[in-house]
Amino acid sequence: MNQALLTDLYEFSMANGYYAALPHEDEAVFDVFYRTVPDHGSFVVAAGLQQVVEALRSFHFAPADIDYLRSLKLYSEDFLHYLATLHLAVTVTALPEGTPVFPREPLLTVQGPLIQVQLLETLLLNIVNHQSLIATKARRITAAAEGRPVMEFGARRAQGPDAATYGARAAVIGGCASTSNVLAAQQFHIPAAGTMAHSWIESFPDELTAFRAWAKIYPDNSALLVDTYDVLASGVPNAITVFKELRAAGHQPVGIRIDSGDIAELAKQSRRLLDDAGFPEAKITASNALDESIIQSLLKEGAPLDNFGIGEKLITSASSPVLSGVYKLAALKSNGQWQPKIKVSATREKTTLPGRKQVYRLYRSGSRHAFADIIALADESLTATITAYNADPQATRSRVTLHDFTAVPLLSPVLTPTETTAVPTDVFAIQKHLRAALAELPAATQRLVNPDLYPVYLTPQLAELQQQLIDAHHEA
Amino acid sequence: MNQALLTDLYEFSMANGYYAALPHEDEAVFDVFYRTVPDHGSFVVAAGLQQVVEALRSFHFAPADIDYLRSLKLYSEDFLHYLATLHLAVTVTALPEGTPVFPREPLLTVQGPLIQVQLLETLLLNIVNHQSLIATKARRITAAAEGRPVMEFGARRAQGPDAATYGARAAVIGGCASTSNVLAAQQFHIPAAGTMAHSWIESFPDELTAFRAWAKIYPDNSALLVDTYDVLASGVPNAITVFKELRAAGHQPVGIRIDSGDIAELAKQSRRLLDDAGFPEAKITASNALDESIIQSLLKEGAPLDNFGIGEKLITSASSPVLSGVYKLAALKSNGQWQPKIKVSATREKTTLPGRKQVYRLYRSGSRHAFADIIALADESLTATITAYNADPQATRSRVTLHDFTAVPLLSPVLTPTETTAVPTDVFAIQKHLRAALAELPAATQRLVNPDLYPVYLTPQLAELQQQLIDAHHEA
Numbered sequence: 001m002n003q004a005l006l007t008d009l010y011e012f013s014m015a016n017g018y019y020a021a022l023p024h025e026d027e028a029v030f031d032v033f034y035r036t037v038p039d040h041g042s043f044v045v046a047a048g049l050q051q052v053v054e055a056l057r058s059f060h061f062a063p064a065d066i067d068y069l070r071s072l073k074l075y076s077e078d079f080l081h082y083l084a085t086l087h088l089a090v091t092v093t094a095l096p097e098g099t100p101v102f103p104r105e106p107l108l109t110v111q112g113p114l115i116q117v118q119l120l121e122t123l124l125l126n127i128v129n130h131q132s133l134i135a136t137k138a139r140r141i142t143a144a145a146e147g148r149p150v151m152e153f154g155a156r157r158a159q160g161p162d163a164a165t166y167g168a169r170a171a172v173i174g175g176c177a178s179t180s181n182v183l184a185a186q187q188f189h190i191p192a193a194g195t196m197a198h199s200w201i202e203s204f205p206d207e208l209t210a211f212r213a214w215a216k217i218y219p220d221n222s223a224l225l226v227d228t229y230d231v232l233a234s235g236v237p238n239a240i241t242v243f244k245e246l247r248a249a250g251h252q253p254v255g256i257r258i259d260s261g262d263i264a265e266l267a268k269q270s271r272r273l274l275d276d277a278g279f280p281e282a283k284i285t286a287s288n289a290l291d292e293s294i295i296q297s298l299l300k301e302g303a304p305l306d307n308f309g310i311g312e313k314l315i316t317s318a319s320s321p322v323l324s325g326v327y328k329l330a331a332l333k334s335n336g337q338w339q340p341k342i343k344v345s346a347t348r349e350k351t352t353l354p355g356r357k358q359v360y361r362l363y364r365s366g367s368r369h370a371f372a373d374i375i376a377l378a379d380e381s382l383t384a385t386i387t388a389y390n391a392d393p394q395a396t397r398s399r400v401t402l403h404d405f406t407a408v409p410l411l412s413p414v415l416t417p418t419e420t421t422a423v424p425t426d427v428f429a430i431q432k433h434l435r436a437a438l439a440e441l442p443a444a445t446q447r448l449v450n451p452d453l454y455p456v457y458l459t460p461q462l463a464e465l466q467q468q469l470i471d472a473h474h475e476a
Numbered sequence: 477m478n479q480a481l482l483t484d485l486y487e488f489s490m491a492n493g494y495y496a497a498l499p500h501e502d503e504a505v506f507d508v509f510y511r512t513v514p515d516h517g518s519f520v521v522a523a524g525l526q527q528v529v530e531a532l533r534s535f536h537f538a539p540a541d542i543d544y545l546r547s548l549k550l551y552s553e554d555f556l557h558y559l560a561t562l563h564l565a566v567t568v569t570a571l572p573e574g575t576p577v578f579p580r581e582p583l584l585t586v587q588g589p590l591i592q593v594q595l596l597e598t599l600l601l602n603i604v605n606h607q608s609l610i611a612t613k614a615r616r617i618t619a620a621a622e623g624r625p626v627m628e629f630g631a632r633r634a635q636g637p638d639a640a641t642y643g644a645r646a647a648v649i650g651g652c653a654s655t656s657n658v659l660a661a662q663q664f665h666i667p668a669a670g671t672m673a674h675s676w677i678e679s680f681p682d683e684l685t686a687f688r689a690w691a692k693i694y695p696d697n698s699a700l701l702v703d704t705y706d707v708l709a710s711g712v713p714n715a716i717t718v719f720k721e722l723r724a725a726g727h728q729p730v731g732i733r734i735d736s737g738d739i740a741e742l743a744k745q746s747r748r749l750l751d752d753a754g755f756p757e758a759k760i761t762a763s764n765a766l767d768e769s770i771i772q773s774l775l776k777e778g779a780p781l782d783n784f785g786i787g788e789k790l791i792t793s794a795s796s797p798v799l800s801g802v803y804k805l806a807a808l809k810s811n812g813q814w815q816p817k818i819k820v821s822a823t824r825e826k827t828t829l830p831g832r833k834q835v836y837r838l839y840r841s842g843s844r845h846a847f848a849d850i851i852a853l854a855d856e857s858l859t860a861t862i863t864a865y866n867a868d869p870q871a872t873r874s875r876v877t878l879h880d881f882t883a884v885p886l887l888s889p890v891l892t893p894t895e896t897t898a899v900p901t902d903v904f905a906i907q908k909h910l911r912a913a914l915a916e917l918p919a920a921t922q923r924l925v926n927p928d929l930y931p932v933y934l935t936p937q938l939a940e941l942q943q944q945l946i947d948a949h950h951e952a
Contacts, residue, residue, distance in 0.1 A: 005659035006637050010670035012658065021689045068662045074697065114679065125632035126640055156601035157798050160638035161482050164602055182488065183481035186544045194486035199805045202817055203590065213497040261822065312798045321797035322633050322788045329675045341678055346737065
């Protein structure tokens, strides 16, 4: 299926309208940003940029697509010809994948002919909203696991094949160590994880026979699933029997997985049995509908867990399954003149930020401690002292004076009409970028429950431009 | 990307293990079923069968897939050769898409060589769980809309490209009339819906100019978005101006869309303005984060709405984003002998139903009123009077006597090693099948909140077989 048609009909209808009604040289800038963080967190982990760039580089309409669009009897032949021969000429700037991004900050901007940038809205939002949602959830879950490896196990409950595969990619960006999804493992060079299901055990006359058959084939990969019948009465004792046989044959037993029951209690008692039998190095993995709050609760109870396998709660971000990123017009170039644009809403919260913009992360001078972000117009230079406005209209303190800071710009070009900057594709390098970025952010901002809000400011120039456009709108 | 690798690693590991440890003639039957209905409903709408059949018909491992699996250094060359030359020889039975299916009922069964059926688990669950989830949600939303057309608008918030496209398909199965997703519209012959975004309005000097430009291009498709600036002070008056111009030119105005604010109140006042201006036939469409409970509340308040556009709450089933369908071993054929299999859990609820099975919908004799389902062994014949057991172990009334019924089997073969039955691919025919099936079910079972449970029984033969296997398990 050609992704160019993965577009809301109204994008085509508007593009056909622009083609008919406006000069074709008219250009526009759209920003992708969001307003609300899933799970009441304070930031989102940006993800999906590699797939955005790939989608744009291969963007085209096949003859069958044009035939289909013609069959709708809505669009002019001139416009259909334009689509059939379209070569995108857009410039994309973006934050690197794995960057923590705060509400209202543009995380991706697209500039180019209005007709073209309009057509990209749905596809870009789909990719960025999905992967950023899952990366954000994975950050939460891996933070709860406090360094213990988390395996992504959700393919069977993902919302379709792509959700499983790109979701696994995003899960690794957010902090996961591996995935059970072999396609994702192959495509994105992620370690593939997993051992056996209950059906393996049931396919043999008894559990011990099943474990032995496994250990014979995988003597160095013997993570045994111990809850098919009874974890403490049968599973762990049988596992210990097989571990002893493996050790006698010169192999190192891996450990056990518990997938049901009272995991905290079962893990404690299993740990004792394994230790008493001389296997203190055998790992205990927990799975079964876990998420960050269950992991925190298990660890708080002292459950001796070494690894987590996380399924549906991660791959769907089940407790908060939507990232509502939007794509909003920021500027329009008409008759060769750029004009900043705004969408004025009844609430200040939903009023957009006009103009082509840059986002800076602000560090205390000479340190790696980020203390705020500031959104500026793309063509302004930050001064050493800034009287900045809080981007959050609800903030108590609406103006602050900033000085003694180092500002690092976050948005950079990744695609122009003539070239593509190589974006990182190594998911573990992206994960590392996230880890480094998190180390710079206040700990309180990263709290899983009730996080401290991280301030995002507007430069005076941007704030004034927004106010001017609001005033002009109300006068009109 | 080849879907054959969209499989959890442990499926390959188990298949390689079966290849090494068990006779290759060993066959198995697995059932797909679920235990919990999303949104506390009483049934799920089965969906995804067309994609299951397509996936199985094209199932193969490409040389690059084999190379990747070899690189894991887990599997034998014999097994990799088996995969490289694999032709699936499985038999699939299933309920027709669009059938309401109750907890514990097999909705799809797969029979074939153990190695093969094990490898299909993840992919089949992914497809069926996703599409059934969205079809189930769409049934709820369209039920709340009480016959008013519902447009699926969620592509930008779907969990990846496939989730948008197959989700739109499932949404139509569940009752939606159209989709904004052009790719889904093309692939599945669904009407494509939608008109303009706020950015269209903002691209012109003012709203009236934007509306006029639209009406000029789409004189017969003039659904105008009226909330860019102010619905009642600007949007609807400007729409009326353009509607008058359209009518004067011999065109029929379509209506307006409201995407923000207090939709109930705005719709009432917009209706009055439109009626007073002589446009009682102009439709009012509501969108913006609606779901079944908001629709019910809007209609209860008397909001004069004609259509709904539903985005993220439908395409992600946001209030209940996971359908936890499972794939469980029901029987194993070893040395030419079929043996029913069971997974015994600590709770009766999670103990599986053994054997190859059939599901019957029971109707009062001579009527189309379904009053219960019964799960039977595949090879038994139903008698005229049955002392049946409730499939729900929590049910107060665990045994009932059934008589004077007509039993209609629901599972039928859709794929065998040698042939494929044509499964319906017309999504509106599948939607019609759902509507007919719903007309046969008690209204109380279809309630959106606190539905009455619909009874699902087991035949005495099946219940006894389950009990025998539980007893044998505890004696072992």
